[in-house]
Amino acid sequence: MSGPKTLLDRLWAAHAIHTRADGAALLWVDRHLVHEGSHHAFRKLGERGLGVAEPALTTAVVDHYAPTRARMDGGASDDIRRMIATLEKNAERHGIRCFGLRDARQGIVHVIGPEQGLTLPGCVIVCGDSHTSTHGAFGAFAFGIGATEVAHVLATQTVWQVKPKAMRIRFEGALGPGVGAKDMALGWIAQLGADGARGHAIEYAGPTVAALSMEGRMTLCNLSIEGGARLGMIAPDTVTFDYLKGRPFAPQDTGWERAVESWRALRSDEGASFDREVTIDASGIAPVVTWGTSPEDALPITSTVPDPAALTESKAAAVRDALDYMGLAPGRPLDGTPVDRVFIGSCTNARIEDLRAAAAVMAGRRAKVPGLVSPGSMMVKAQAEQEGLDRVFTEAGLQWVGAGCSMCVGMNGDLVAPGERCASTTNRNFRGRQGPGARTHLMSPAMVAAAAVTGTLTDVRPLLKGRI
Amino acid sequence: MAGWSQHKGLGVALSREGIDTDQLIPARFMSAPRSEGYGRFLLHDLRRTGETPDPEFPLNRPAAEGASVLVAARNFGGGSSREAAVYALVDAGFRVVIAPSFGDIFAGNAVNNGLLPALVSEADGARLLAALAEPTEVSVDLESCRIQVRDIEARFEIEPVRRTKLIKGWDDIDLTQAHADQIAAFRAKLAETRPWVFPDAEA
Ligand code: SF4
Numbered sequence: 001m002s003g004p005k006t007l008l009d010r011l012w013a014a015h016a017i018h019t020r021a022d023g024a025a026l027l028w029v030d031r032h033l034v035h036e037g038s039h040h041a042f043r044k045l046g047e048r049g050l051g052v053a054e055p056a057l058t059t060a061v062v063d064h065y066a067p068t069r070a071r072m073d074g075g076a077s078d079d080i081r082r083m084i085a086t087l088e089k090n091a092e093r094h095g096i097r098c099f100g101l102r103d104a105r106q107g108i109v110h111v112i113g114p115e116q117g118l119t120l121p122g123c124v125i126v127c128g129d130s131h132t133s134t135h136g137a138f139g140a141f142a143f144g145i146g147a148t149e150v151a152h153v154l155a156t157q158t159v160w161q162v163k164p165k166a167m168r169i170r171f172e173g174a175l176g177p178g179v180g181a182k183d184m185a186l187g188w189i190a191q192l193g194a195d196g197a198r199g200h201a202i203e204y205a206g207p208t209v210a211a212l213s214m215e216g217r218m219t220l221c222n223l224s225i226e227g228g229a230r231l232g233m234i235a236p237d238t239v240t241f242d243y244l245k246g247r248p249f250a251p252q253d254t255g256w257e258r259a260v261e262s263w264r265a266l267r268s269d270e271g272a273s274f275d276r277e278v279t280i281d282a283s284g285i286a287p288v289v290t291w292g293t294s295p296e297d298a299l300p301i302t303s304t305v306p307d308p309a310a311l312t313e314s315k316a317a318a319v320r321d322a323l324d325y326m327g328l329a330p331g332r333p334l335d336g337t338p339v340d341r342v343f344i345g346s347c348t349n350a351r352i353e354d355l356r357a358a359a360a361v362m363a364g365r366r367a368k369v370p371g372l373v374s375p376g377s378m379m380v381k382a383q384a385e386q387e388g389l390d391r392v393f394t395e396a397g398l399q400w401v402g403a404g405c406s407m408c409v410g411m412n413g414d415l416v417a418p419g420e421r422c423a424s425t426t427n428r429n430f431r432g433r434q435g436p437g438a439r440t441h442l443m444s445p446a447m448v449a450a451a452a453v454t455g456t457l458t459d460v461r462p463l464l465k466g467r468i
Numbered sequence: 469m470a471g472w473s474q475h476k477g478l479g480v481a482l483s484r485e486g487i488d489t490d491q492l493i494p495a496r497f498m499s500a501p502r503s504e505g506y507g508r509f510l511l512h513d514l515r516r517t518g519e520t521p522d523p524e525f526p527l528n529r530p531a532a533e534g535a536s537v538l539v540a541a542r543n544f545g546g547g548s549s550r551e552a553a554v555y556a557l558v559d560a561g562f563r564v565v566i567a568p569s570f571g572d573i574f575a576g577n578a579v580n581n582g583l584l585p586a587l588v589s590e591a592d593g594a595r596l597l598a599a600l601a602e603p604t605e606v607s608v609d610l611e612s613c614r615i616q617v618r619d620i621e622a623r624f625e626i627e628p629v630r631r632t633k634l635i636k637g638w639d640d641i642d643l644t645q646a647h648a649d650q651i652a653a654f655r656a657k658l659a660e661t662r663p664w665v666f667p668d669a670e671a
Contacts, residue, residue: 028654040502118667146573148640156644195569
């Protein structure tokens with residue numbers, strides 16, 4: 001292929017081992033991450049008597065079922081203990097490095113990959129988890145796969161894929177204070193829909209994206225899947241290289257210099273063509289919250305709950321359903337809606353910068369509702385404690401616990417009670433996601449902190465006056 | 469897995485938009501071994517009020533007993549990569565899901581388990597939902613990509629790669645093993661082209 005290339009073209013060409021006439025390509029996988037949910041895949045492997053092709057390129061971590069309290073008891077139930085033990089056994093049997101509950105490197109799979117320098121630009125990265133798109137923030141081609149594919153990758157270190165269409169979302173203009181990557185992401189998903197980017201690989205670009213930290217970029221790429229995209233990515237730059245330099249699994253010394261040199265070529269050429277382009281003015285973005293049961297049900301905190309009466313019948317039914325589940329009255333301002341609890345955690349927003357943003361709002365204030373703060377990894381936890389952020393949260397009255405997926409998905413028993421309304425930094429406000437009958441509102445860490453100290457959904461910006 | 473090209477079975481309609489994978493199977497059931505069957509988890513919380521089955525829910529109605537074709541609304545199977553969502557459908561007896569849009573990972577997982585995710589236009593989706601107000605027989609032809617319900621005919625789309633896979637019942641691991649030499653050659657070159665792929669220090 002000649003002519004200007006996209007980042008997608010470059011990553012694709014570097015990994016395609018074989019392309020079939022029908023368009024399916026066999027891609028080499030540089031990094032495979034597995035967690036407790038991989039039990040189906042390991043069983044498939046066992047049934048066929050196959051081994052793991054590249055244990056050194058595979059990393060296992062306990063996260064989905066990880067207990068966040070009383071960790072050394074091993075879990076809240078026999079089921080949970082069994083899930084964790086099964087992963088550890090499978091990892092040991094196949095010689096895969098495994099970050100278990102006693103490992104200082106344990107954390108959510110999409111937090112620990114970058115943190116350990118396992119996630120590198122130019123890699124194809126897969127994991128049996130949809131938010132694998134997070135790793136695209138480093139200029140990697142990273143996507144979630146199902147159990148059959150996990151078994152395939154374990155056995156062959158390759159994956160069959162049809163090349164996704166290329167889409168570019170450009171953000172232009174400076175973000176206002178108290179507004180960040182989470183608001184950018186929920187903003188575009190509300191605009192295009194939860195299936196708006198279906199079949200596409202998104203490249204995020206533009207000055208607003210370039211100005212984001214790695215943490216912000218990861219949040220943005222993480223949520224790509226909530227807009228239906230196969231994956232999201234950002235061309236690596238100095239911000240990327242500075243983040244990775246010296247990380248344990250990143251190349252060292254002369255290897256590092258050579259790697260950076262090759263990574264600089266990982267970008268879209270001037271004039272490269274995309275199947276779809278969207279441009280968004282970031283200066284107009286206000287802090288966003290979700291009101292319904294899909295991430296596309298997102299609005300600026302300054303708006304009112306949608307009114308089905310003002311919509312066409314086909315849209316109205318879905319909105320009515322969602323409001324009924326969420327227990328919200330149509331037409332009322334979102335600001336001021338009382339919440340029952342808050343959760344700060346998940347692969348979307350539990351990195352150090354997220355905790356700092358929440359702490360900036362909470363410092364010296366009391367939470368009016370109970371809540372949980374679960375750092376994305378034990379390394380993030382240690383760093384936060386060094387900075388005294390844990391005390392900000394505990395003095396406000398929130399619980400400071402260990403790392404894991406926790407209340408993002410509730411598999412470890414950290415649940416929101418039926419009917420309770422939770423302001424959450426997570427990525428899915430699906431029905432029952434945080435527990436049967438739980439009502440989830442997605443928002444940024446700063447907005448969750450604002451909800452904690454006021455006991456309602458509220459605009460964080462006034463609370464930040466004189467603080468940032 | 470056995471391939472197939474035609475299917476005729478009872479169709480049931482689920483008109484709610486955005487049936488995500490957390491609805492298809494709530495997370496708390498995912499630690500169960502597959503051998504116990506996942507059919508009983510299908511849409512578990514959506515079809516119940518508390519623990520009581522909702523008799524009005526389309527899949528709970530006696531007329532829907534034995535359904536194998538599900539006609540759904542926009543954005544079916546969005547969300548998590550959990551293949552268990554597909555296991556729940558397959559173990560409950562479904563062979564085909566028809567919708568105007570699908571979660572991408574869900575659709576791939578479906579094909580890996582012999583379940584057809586048939587993509588139809590919004591208009592055809594609405595017509596089919598209406599036609600299945602009462603559960604009715606549906607015919608699906610993978611060769612011609614056609615769906616027939618009484619006198620209503622609709623075309624569906626599916627990536628050619630996925631269609632072939634369903635028809636032939638291909639298993640990817642078998643296919644890939646035929647390329648073992650190419651994979652080995654690719655791997656050997658990596659040491660020159662991207663040496664950093666293999667982490668040297670065990671941190
Ligand atoms: S934190 Fe939530 S979204 Fe992220 S990997 Fe865990 S369960 Fe999935």
